Amino acid sequence: MDIFLQQVINGLVQGSLYALVALGYTMVYGIIELVNFAHGEVVMVGALVGLSVIERMAARGDTGWGVIAIGVLVAIPSCMALGLGIERIAYRPLRKAPRLAPLISAIGVSIALQQLAALIWGRNYLHYPDVLANPQFHIGGAVITQVQLVILGITGILMLGTWVIVQKTALGRAMRASAQNPSVAGLMGVNVDRIIASTFLMGSGLAAVAGVLVGTYYGVGNHTMGFMLGLKAFTAAVLGGIGSLWGAMLGGLLLGVIENLGAGYLSSLTNGAIGSNYSDVLAFLMLIGVLIFRPSGLMGERGSEKV
Amino acid sequence: MSSFLEVRGLVVRYGGIEAVKGIDLDIHRGELVTLIGANGAGKTSTLNALAGLLKPAEGQIRFEGELLTSTPIHQLIQRGLALVPEGRGVFPRLTVEENLSMGAYTRKDKAGIRTDLDQIFHSFPRLFERKHQKAGTLSGGEQQMLAIGRALMGKPKLLLLDEPSMGLAPLMVQTIFSVIRRVASEGMTVFLVEQNARLALQAAQRAYVMEGGVIRFNASAEECLNDPRVRSAYLGEES
Ligand SMILES: Nc1ncnc2c1ncn2[C@@H]1O[C@H](COP(=O)(O)OP(=O)(O)OP(=O)(O)O)[C@@H](O)[C@H]1O
Ligand SMILES: [Mg+2]
Numbered sequence: 170m171d172i173f174l175q176q177v178i179n180g181l182v183q184g185s186l187y188a189l190v191a192l193g194y195t196m197v198y199g200i201i202e203l204v205n206f207a208h209g210e211v212v213m214v215g216a217l218v219g220l221s222v223i224e225r226m227a228a229r230g231d232t233g234w235g236v237i238a239i240g241v242l243v244a245i246p247s248c249m250a251l252g253l254g255i256e257r258i259a260y261r262p263l264r265k266a267p268r269l270a271p272l273i274s275a276i277g278v279s280i281a282l283q284q285l286a287a288l289i290w291g292r293n294y295l296h297y298p299d300v301l302a303n304p305q306f307h308i309g310g311a312v313i314t315q316v317q318l319v320i321l322g323i324t325g326i327l328m329l330g331t332w333v334i335v336q337k338t339a340l341g342r343a344m345r346a347s348a349q350n351p352s353v354a355g356l357m358g359v360n361v362d363r364i365i366a367s368t369f370l371m372g373s374g375l376a377a378v379a380g381v382l383v384g385t386y387y388g389v390g391n392h393t394m395g396f397m398l399g400l401k402a403f404t405a406a407v408l409g410g411i412g413s414l415w416g417a418m419l420g421g422l423l424l425g426v427i428e429n430l431g432a433g434y435l436s437s438l439t440n441g442a443i444g445s446n447y448s449d450v451l452a453f454l455m456l457i458g459v460l461i462f463r464p465s466g467l468m469g470e471r472g473s474e475k476v
Numbered sequence: 477m478s479s480f481l482e483v484r485g486l487v488v489r490y491g492g493i494e495a496v497k498g499i500d501l502d503i504h505r506g507e508l509v510t511l512i513g514a515n516g517a518g519k520t521s522t523l524n525a526l527a528g529l530l531k532p533a534e535g536q537i538r539f540e541g542e543l544l545t546s547t548p549i550h551q552l553i554q555r556g557l558a559l560v561p562e563g564r565g566v567f568p569r570l571t572v573e574e575n576l577s578m579g580a581y582t583r584k585d586k587a588g589i590r591t592d593l594d595q596i597f598h599s600f601p602r603l604f605e606r607k608h609q610k611a612g613t614l615s616g617g618e619q620q621m622l623a624i625g626r627a628l629m630g631k632p633k634l635l636l637l638d639e640p641s642m643g644l645a646p647l648m649v650q651t652i653f654s655v656i657r658r659v660a661s662e663g664m665t666v667f668l669v670e671q672n673a674r675l676a677l678q679a680a681q682r683a684y685v686m687e688g689g690v691i692r693f694n695a696s697a698e699e700c701l702n703d704p705r706v707r708s709a710y711l712g713e714e715s
Contacts, residue, residue: 339581346567346578352529353565357630358553358582 171310176433177426178308182317182386184425185324189379190402191409191417192331193372199412200348200368201264206275207255209399210282211373214251215244215380216390217290220297223381227298234319236300237385244377251282252373256366279395286392294391297384320382327375328418334371335414344368348412397449404456410469419467428452480505480665481526481634486535488521495521497689498535503634503667508660510668510676510697512710513686519669520562522686523638526667527559528552539634554582556633560640562669564623568612572603575611575622579629589629596625599655617648624655634665641672653679673710677701685710 190212197205219240226236259278263271305312335341346354347364355361383398384390401424409420431448459467479502488496496518503509513519525532528549537544539555547555558579567575576596580589597604600621606614611622620640627635637656641649649672657679660666670676677683677697684694685706692705700706 339577342570342574342577343581345570345574349567349569350565352549353561353567354578355549356527356529356553356559356561356565357578357626358550359578360548360550 172433173430174309175311176429178311178313178317180426180429181422182320182425183429184405184422185321185328186379186383186386186421187398187402187405187425188418188421189324189327189375189382190398191406191421192328192414193376194403194406195409195411195413195417196331196335196344196368196372198406200344200365201260202268203260203271204275204403205255205260205369205372206272206399207259207278207282208372208376209395209397209402210279210286211248211252211255211376211395212380212383212398212402213286213390213392213395214282215248215377216384216394217286217295217380217392218247219244219377219381220295220384220390221290223300224298227300232300234301237381241378241381244381245374248373248377248380249370252369252376253366256369261362261365283392283395290392292392294389297388297390301385316386320386323378323382327378331371331375332414340364340367401452404452407466408456408459410466413466413468416466416468423467424452424455427455479503480507480540481667482536482538483526484536484538486522486525486537487533488518488525488530489533490521494533495689496525496532499686499689499691501684501691503665505665506663507682508656508666508668508680509682509684510670510680511684511686512670512673512676512700514709515671517686518689519686520638521689523559523636523667523669524561527557527561527636529559529561553630553632557636558627558630558632558634559636560620560623560627560638562638562642564616564619566611566614566619566622566626569610571608572611572614572622573607575626576603576629579626582630592629592631596628599658600625617644617652620644620648620652621655624652628659632664634667635659637666637668639669639671641670641675649675673706674701677706 190208193208194205197203222243223236223240226239255278259274260271263274301316303315305314335344343354343359343364346357347359347361351361402421405420405424406417408424409416409418428448428451431451435443435447435451463469481501481503483499483501485498485500486496487494487498499522511519511522521530524530526537528547532545539557544552544555567578570578576593580592583589597607602618603621603625606618611619614622624640640652640656644652653675656666656668668676668680677700680697682694683697683700685692685700695703
């Protein structure tokens, strides 16, 4: 078996999920310079709402991708409503406050959502029911599963779609204009509050898809799953250059690949002294390294489009 | 008769500082009116209050007979007001063409937008040559053309201009002013804030002279050009 190729495949899949979540961080940051720390919890809610739907359908004997699709279709509006609510209640009233205030508010929302989820879904790990046959395909010396292929396909389409909306539509133009100069955008007739809300809407929709895909891929979820995932995706966004769409995508993929290569080789390279569970450390070390040499991230500020 | 734009008792404050101290203005349909005054006189504060960029502390602004004071900023363009802000305010990382499209953000008439875009590219060939370039890479004069073009894309009834000549080379100033003159001669109402009083008075029909947050006097542009006070204070001549 080709460990290298296998870890790259696994890394790209994991990384594309990071990227999907990272887009939400980067879009919101791009427009209001706020790190939406509650974004990971939106992903978690997406995963658990999806799980509830999928569980119910599985109990009736339904199987196949249709079940997952319905889970996604229920998760998306749930997360969108949640994202809009968070923006409205926790951030908008603080728009003119010192920058620390919305950050604290974000952390508060994050904790509140975790506890709320614990009340609804309990504190134990919940298992995503097995509704997929998930055949495997061999490429080179490695294996790729159908779930992995679907994840790569869906995230690819969503990333492209996000790019098209931001770069090619009137809404996207208004988003970029509002990010660059909100008061002049207002003069042009842009309702900046609405544009900010649509940014949260898009980010939360992507988070919902990411949540259900994460659940389907790893098979488990619980009320704390958004924390590490959010932190990793945020790392990916910073790595790529926060505010930059391509940066979020690149940062996500890169982080996923490096983590997986780390997990694959750390233990054998160090004769077991450092286990594969240190791959998280590797991810954050890489972040620190990039920030030392390129403080604005790989694609930050120059050379790419801030949302 | 109520005027096209009627301002009564406008006060603008920044914290404790009163920048505009209760001024009245009247602008009639089709006029080109200028507001001149030294640095810090309160010209930008006045204009920004008219354009909705800042909330007046006191006073009333009526446009076509309707009170504007509580209209949210993003609805003013649909009422027919456009501002070319001080320092131009182009979107630096949007292309020239995207900046111009932003000017037409609230318009739905695709064909009309297309015609107006062509018209602006015709008036400003430099913008046409650079239409795919990021606005932040343009020269100051080109950015001013872009800011004016962008405001015109909204088809305003009243165009507010804040020091369009600021920091520009004489030749560029000529170009900008010939566009302002043409727009006004085509029937658009223009309210022009300028420090370059001579140029402004030559272009305008009427002028307000502002000092320390109050209007010192208003008269026809011609009278101002001949007024000893204006000549000594704003046109750099011995009285
Ligand atoms: N954001 C602000 N905060 C506090 N004071 C301000 C602010 N903006 C303007 N001022 C003050 O208000 C007064 C009027 O300023 P304003 O910009 O309206 O003048 P201006 O006539 O446009 O001057 P200039 O010709 O330099 O553009 C000045 O004393 C200025 O210092
Ligand atoms: Mg000024």
